[in-house]
Amino acid sequence: MADEVILLDYWPSMFGMGTTKIALAEKGVAYEYKETDPRAKTSSLIETNPIHKKIPVLIHKGKQICEPLIQLEYIDEVWSDTYPILPSDPYQKAQARFWGAFIDKKFYDPSWKVWGTTGEEQVTAKKELLEHFKTLETELGDKTYYGGDVFGFVDIALMGYYSWFKAIEKFGEFSIEAEFPKLTQWTKRCLERESVVMSIADSDKIVEYAYVLRRKLRAE
Amino acid sequence: MADEVILLDYWPSMFGMGTTKIALAEKGVAYEYKETDPRAKTSSLIETNPIHKKIPVLIHKGKQICEPLIQLEYIDEVWSDTYPILPSDPYQKAQARFWGAFIDKKFYDPSWKVWGTTGEEQVTAKKELLEHFKTLETELGDKTYYGGDVFGFVDIALMGYYSWFKAIEKFGEFSIEAEFPKLTQWTKRCLERESVVMSIADSDKIVEYAYVLRRKLRAE
Known part of the structure; x- marks a missing residue:
């Protein structure tokens, strides 16, 4: 062991x-x-x-x-002797934890409702999710990564969710790139990292998977 | 400043x-x-x-x-040079974070439903809350505090919620002491700490406050 x-x-x-x-x-x-x-x-x-x-x-x-x-x-x-994920400053660390938790708490529920439900429930979920995207984009501002020049905690939290973007756009009938250009550029920069490319699922496969799961949910 | x-x-x-x-x-x-x-x-x-x-x-x-x-x-x-709140070992720290988050995420929603709702909604919330109490009590086992002999992160998270116990018992019509003796002994040990006594609200005042809020919620 x-x-x-x-x-x-x-x-x-x-x-x-x-x-x-x-x-x-x-x-x-x-x-x-x-x-x-x-x-x-x-x-x-x-x-x-x-x-x-x-x-x-x-x-x-x-x-x-x-x-x-x-x-x-x-x-x-x-593994503290290699690439640091969290900043060392307590305030910066608290901020990273706050925005990591924001993604963790706020994105999941409206996201699955965008691809998993219909009608008013879906419309409400889409509205809510777009607001969260806007909040996160505003918080990023003009920085390269969440923490500035360094890829870290919040970027990782966001990219752990990224593969679902395409499915959410498809079922929610909107374009993240058109509505959130800074968020899009942010994810593009993160996608340049090898750690991200080798870790996340294929967006097209997620779309197929969402179709299957949606049918299953409706049958239940 | x-x-x-x-x-x-x-x-x-x-x-x-x-x-x-x-x-x-x-x-x-x-x-x-x-x-x-x-x-x-x-x-x-x-x-x-x-x-x-x-x-x-x-x-x-x-x-x-x-x-x-x-x-x-x-x-x-x-303020790292005084009383440590989190253990230094990464695994113990992860466990403390897990159970702190458990209290933070799981207790709030069923708790306010126990005093703020009626009928089936209240019954379901009570059942859910009792399950969470049971889970936490089982996790504590025979330890003095969550982390063993040292008062810390999880104990603080629990005691931040403690003043609502009496209101929850009153509206949920059950006794925490009768159903969860270990949890009760745990909170009693925590109540011996000056930091706790000087920080938490009076349970009777919380009961009064819950009555007021309940009437307000029903009127809305």
């Missing part, structure tokens, strides 16, 4: 997908990847994350760490 | 109330307290927390830090 790192994750997961993988890639940490469908509630997921039964689950030296943003902090602390 | 610390908070707030005040007390940090009713959405709240417009807001050296758990981390980092 020793220093072994295992990641239980699911390729199209809206949050698991990128966040933790990008952080491990930035740190150059090798790990074993175990594809784990959270809808199947496999025994490995129940054993390793009995409280939320959610992916991603990071297992290091036989101990599990749950929740993507908590995993980012853990990874940053354990 | 210099090293000035200001706390915008509201005495009966379910989360603001205790958490940040307990942490500042443990660290021995003097601060100016400004009573701020979040329902009034005062201009000071809009200026200092424009995103969530929620209390508590911690202002240090003219810069605001929002969200109670992020404030705890900030306080622990800035």
Whole structure:
């Protein structure tokens, strides 16, 4: 076991997908990847994350760490001698945590409603999501990355969600690029990083997956 | 301005109330307290927390830090030479963050529904809240405090919510002490700390406040 790192994750997961993988890639940490469908509630997921039964689950030296943003902090602390994910200044750190949590808390619910529902529920969710995009874009301003010139915590949180952009645009019938040019340029800059490219899912496959899931949701 | 610390908070707030005040007390940090009713959405709240417009807001050296758990981390980092709030081991720290977030995310919604709603909505909320209490009690096990012998992050998060226990018992018609003896003993041990006693609101006043708010909610 020793220093072994295992990641239980699911390729199209809206949050698991990128966040933790990008952080491990930035740190150059090798790990074993175990594809784990959270809808199947496999025994490995129940054993390793009995409280939320959610992916991603990071297992290091036989101990599990749950929740993507908590995993980012853990990874940053354990592999502290390589690429820093959080800034060292307490105030900058608090701000990064605030905006990471903003993405984590605010994006998920309206996003799945944009592709998973119809009618008024979808319209309300789209409106809400666009407001959150606007808030985040305004906060970014003219910076290269969230923290300035350095790719870090908030950028990773955002890119962990990026693969769903195309599906959200398709079902929500709007263009992120047209409505949020700065947000778009931001994600484009992040997409230049190898850690991101190697960690996130293919947007077209996510669109296909969203179609399947949408049909399933409607049948239920 | 210099090293000035200001706390915008509201005495009966379910989360603001205790958490940040307990942490500042443990660290021995003097601060100016400004009573701020979040329902009034005062201009000071809009200026200092424009995103969530929620209390508590911690202002240090003219810069605001929002969200109670992020404030705890900030306080622990800035005043690092006194009482440590988070453990130093990355795994223990991740666990403390997980359970702090569990209290922060899971308790609020069912709690206000227990005193603020009736009928099936209240019954469902009560059932949910009791499950969360059970989960937290099981996680505590036979330890003195969440982290073992040391009062810290998770204990502070719990005690920031404690003043609402009596109101929840009253409207939910159950006894926390009878159903969760270990949780009760845990809060009693925490109540022995001066930082807690001087920071949390009076439970009877919270019951009165819940009555008023309940009438208001029904009238709306």
